[in-house]
Amino acid sequence: MDGNGRWALERGLPRLAGHKAGAEAVSRCLRAAMHRGVKYLTLYAFSSENWSREPAEVADLTSLLRYYLRHKVAELHREGVRIRFIGDLARFDVSLREELARAETLTRNNGRLTLLLALSYGGRGDIVQAARRLAQSVQQGDLKPEEINETLFADKLWTAGVPDPDVVVRTSGEFRLSNFLLWQSAYAELVFLDIFWPDFNEGHFATVLEAYARRERRFGTRPSAS
Template identity: 80%
Template sequence: MSAEKTREKEKVSVPTHVAVIMDGNGRWAAERGLPRLAGHKAGAEAVTRCLRAAVARGVDYLTLYAFSSENWSREPQEVSDLTSLMRYYLRHKIAGLHQEGVRIRFIGDLSRFDSDLRVELDRAEKLTSKNTRITLLLALSYGGRGDIVQAAQRLALSVQRGEMAAEQITELEFSQHLWTSGVPDPDVVVRTSGEYRLSNFLLWQSAYAELVFLDVFWPDFNERHFAAVLDHYARRERRFGVRPSA
């Protein structure tokens, strides 16, 4: 059997799209008597491990909840630390990801970031736009409710302008106006740190996703945890609301 056919066989139980709520940076740092910034830096290293694991296992899309819309209400110093980390990785890590064939997309209300950071985000997307090895979506200033609202507003404006009729708004049409337009819905949503909620992440897109909750802080997440997620997924029968046969 060729290597290509072997890979395709292995991908039968591998999700196309994995989405992760990266939680626990602050508590990881607190347990070690470290500042929260140390937790965020350690969390950034976990992103690298997660991405490598996703590539190795043949996942096509990986979405990471990096900065929620609610994060703007944190202490100004922590927000500043987080955006500084973004700038560092955008300036020093994107070239390496590009060489590895990673396509990068950012989803969320990016208008809330300073103009210089938005320039960096745009540059990263354009640089990697032709890559096909894996698509990495980073949710920045993202909220699931806000995503739904902005899609509804855009559709309402189209109806108001006479570009479409209200009855033409279908689920498919609606999904094409979300920030994740063009990306398949996640097959599995993972949350670390032992919390059991979605926290306003991909609310529309996760309607039929398998949910996996791990009792590990995000900075400790590694390839073994990623393998456990895929094992959970492979053992679940996805019915999409269809009644199982007798």
């Protein structure tokens, strides 16, 4: 979800205004996903690289996260949304981690849609922590190196238990993944939108699904004869 800061800059507004507008776009995206029957939606809300931003902006982002945890989770729960957080959550303070845990606990039995929020997340970091956990199992004698396969590795990622994404969407006109779900997106269809994230709406969601429906997914196999 890229372009909050540039959206605000174009309008002569502080970056926080862009982040608030981006949060409203999240609400529109969620409504569209539920309306279309999407079962899993992952939003890249705060990357591991975002920690290097100005402390004031990081504080604004975490404050905004707290606000939505306190004011929106109950609504999502009523809508049947399950919330999961993926990433290096240990970098957040204890009180925020407790709020994240409460949101997961409250919504864990919901089945209409699973919303994964990637916080303090990086695809390389995800792969490294999975490798580290497997190495520890080998070191402890619980696992043999030759027993490690792709399925076992995927089970150690922060997204364990969640299907790999069918489609990855990048806004703001950038053409890169920016360290998002690198392992999981191996065969995802990529869609790039030349809009800033705060402008994302239900029409854009429909455009993404239409683009996906036109793709032929072969997963390395031969093209179909048709």
